[in-house]
Amino acid sequence: MLARLALVLLPLLPISAASDGVLFTSSVTYCQPPDTLLIQQFDVSYMQQNNSITFDIVAQSVSNVSVSANILVNVYGLTPVNTTVDLCDLLGGALCPLPQVSFNGSQSLPLPAELGVSNRVPAIAFRIPDLEAYAQLTLIEVGTGEVKACVQATLSNGWSTHQPGVEWATGGLALFTLLVAAWQSINPLSVLPHRLLHLMHFYQTIATSAMLSLNYPLLYRAFAVNFAWAMGLFFAPHSRLQHSIDNMRALTGGHLANSSSDAAVGLINRKISPWNTNIQTLVSSPMTQSLLAETPVNDAPPTSLLLAFGAFQQLNAVAEVQTVTNDSSNVLQAGIPIYVNSIHIATANAFMTIFIVGLIVVAIALGIAALLYGLLYAAGRFSWVKQPTDHQLRSSYPPFLRAWALRLALVGLLPVMIFAFNQWSLKDSWLSILFSVLALLAIAALILPSVFLTMRLARRESPNALESDAQHLATHGPLYAQYRMQRYYFFLPLLVAAFVKAVVIAAGQGHGMSQVVVLLIVELAIVAAHILLKPYDTRGGDVFSTYLAIVRLVCTGSMIAFVESVGVAAIPRVAIGAVIAVIFSVAVIVLTINIFIHAGLNRLWRRGNRPSRAPSTLVSADASTLEKGESSPIDSRPVHASHSRPPSNYSATPDNNSVTHHSASASILSHTALNDTTHR
Structure with a gap:
């Protein structure tokens, strides 16, 4: 049922172009320390059209042994291909015994019809985004059955839910909302500045939903990476910024792995997606070491069919192939490590990345503030506006700036808390830890005084004083102006929820079930608060915010299926991940429509019958x-x-x-x- 639903919903997700009916190599790692064979290139592809496997290998043998090769293909935990061939029958015997020199080898192996591989590999495997499959080559010494080499390669079909177009579209929407909200925010009661916070916080919800210690399907993790920029995680495969952070950490006590431009998928824990199995068990199992099926090989000259497909992502002379076993220290565990390394940011570099991005944002904001002040000064100096108006503009400018500083702090609160707390747990670089403390103090200095002053004014006088005091409203309105005055305090549970989420995500790494349960309780409490308190000015505001809260609750609850101990099979997990991605995508569309309405789109159909004047009680005093x-x-x-x-x-x-x-x-x-x- 879930698989069929995924087939219906997957076309709605953003996907990139792909080759038809082909699975090809996307990463290569050793599954045991290299002893007999040193790999430089290992490309494997399966052709659906002619039901064949093609491999292209560039390697160096360091041991003069005769081996057979076991080829295993795993797709979503299933093994449709598990066959062994004698290398003495390939390339005219050139590989028997393995020559102690560097060599290139390529061959196409048509699979026998009796294996039924074409029937066991479903057609969806060639279309589903972010395929979870790998091929494994194991060299077994003839006569002894001893494993001499083991190489594994993840496979891809070229389709993915992660692509730059989505990042540009979501970022463009945020920029549009920011510009219009900045114009409208000179009225403290305008809606769009609050929608900007809703939008950024929802983007961050999607991004952080893939940072828990869960066995996410590769499809969902790739989808969530589209929103990494909202957390300040801007990246590039060959980033000078990451190289500079690596150097800084090395000089300040850093000892963890540096950033890499290589694909992180090869280092992911073998028990979770996209591997979905314990590869060490497969390597050492008697079934793997035996000849399961003798596969006939063509007598035609060796060729590499990969050359016929220009769209393939081939691995060209990898500088270093990593060794990944159960005991390896370089294995990426579920949670923040896999998420940030998927975008070429080392785990220990995550905080410094958002810290530097934050400094850039602050510098841009200060530059714009200085420019606006210069314009105000020039307007008064050269009498562009009348004197009373000039004085009013200048006196209103500081509260305007403080309000936007508060909004900026509210946007950066969750990323700073998550990655600062995570940095403390890593104990990597003392300078990174120092900067994380300073960043938290800066965020607290912007938010906590506004919280204190708002609560004090409401308690000393009355909640209505929060609005009648125009100075306070203009400065601290981003906290409470969207709520009706009896519910002015509704921002408090949201701030507490953000803090709890940050602690759970950062400090709860390795405890997936606990993370999901706590976050589920938090989201349930937020939904209940919306329903019981009805905090917003209008029924529409309550419905809109409650809808977003319910979306977060439903998606968080669905992630119980990703807990490793629950043991949901790979295909149902992928279907659930696709459904969650679609739910989040629909919510983003709803947010977009709401933003455009409050940006003035509704005036296009209301202009003709709008009253010429507002009621007299709403005009001015x-x-x-x-x-x-x-x-x-x-x-x-x-x-x-x-x-x-x-x-x-x-x-x-x-x-x-x-x-x-x-x-x-x-x-x-x-x-x-x-x-x-x-x-x-």
Whole structure:
């Protein structure tokens, strides 16, 4: 049932172009220390069209022995191919015994029909994104049955749910939302700045969902990597940034593995995807060491069919083939190590990567802030605007900057906590640990004072004071302005949830079931809080936020199937991973539609029947009333039936209506294009 559902949903996922009916090599590793054979290149492909296996090998023999070769293919835990051939029958006997020189060998082996390989390899294997399959070559000494060499190669069909187009699209949406939100945010009650936080936090949810110690299907892990940029994990196969971090760590006590441009899939723990088995058991099993089937070989001259397929990703003279066994120290365990190494970032480099990216973002933000201040200064200096307006703009600018600094901190909170806590557990580089402490302190210095001041003002006066105090609203509004005033505190459980998630992800590595259970409890509590408290200004806001919370809950609960101890078979796990990816993708689409609506798209069909003026109680207060310190226009707006404050929205089309506040710090509202007020 799940497999059929996956077939229906997989076309909805982003996938890259692929060759038809071919499986080919994507990584190569030794499955036991090299003794007899040193590998430089090992390409294997299976051709569906003619039911044959082709291999191309560049190696060096260091032992003069006669061997047979066992070829095993594993697809999603199944072994449709497990055959042994005598190398003395290949290449005119040139490989019997193995010459103690470097040699190239290539051959196409048509598989006998009686093996039924074509029937046992389903057609979906050639189309499903991020195929989980590998081929293993084991050289067995003739006569003794002793394993002399073991090489394994993961196979791919060229399809993947990870591709740059998705990263550019999601990043473009975030940039668009940022630009429009920056314009609208001069009204503290506008919706889009809060949607920017929703968008970034949801991207981060998808990315972190693949950082648990679970046996994720390769398909889902590749999908989640599309959102790694939202965590600050920008990468490139040959990144100078990673090389610089490697050098820094080496000079400051770092001892863990450095970043690599090679594919990380070859180093993944053999018990989990894409291997789905204990390869050491297969190597040493009597079945592997026996001749399971004598495969006839063509007498035609040796050829390499790989040369006919220009789209293949061949391994060209790998500098060093890694040895990966159960006892190897270089095995990548499930969780953060596999995730970050999949994008060519070493586990010990993860925090420094987001730290440096964060510094770049802060530098850009400071540059934009300085540019805006320069424009404001020039406007006053050269009398581009009238004197009262110039004073109001300048007085409103500091709260505007502090509000955006708070938003920036809220976006960076989860990545900094996760990778700072993880850096502490690694105990790798003292400088990295120092920077992680400084980053946490900086985030705390931006968020905690706003939390304290907001809670103190609400307790000393009343929740309504949070909105009537325009100075406080303009500065600390990103925390609470989206909620109705009786539920101003709703940001507290969300901050606590973020902290718990960071601790569970970073400190719970190796305990997949515990991680899923704790996160499931957290998500269930958030859903319950949305349903019981109904924190938002409007019913639409409650429905939207509750929908996102339910999506997180359902996807987190579904990941129980990825816990190793549960033992779900590979194919059902892939189907569940595809379903989770589709659910997340649909939620991103819903977020996108909501963002465009609040960016002004809804005005395209509302323009014709919109009233020419807003109700008089929503326009502005008399200047003398404001000077006397009486109630502000925000206080005089009509109250929604079930809320303590009226719903409001920002519209980017200017007209003659203006919204003003009694505080000069918010008076910029009356001199910009956010002049008409509609119901949220």
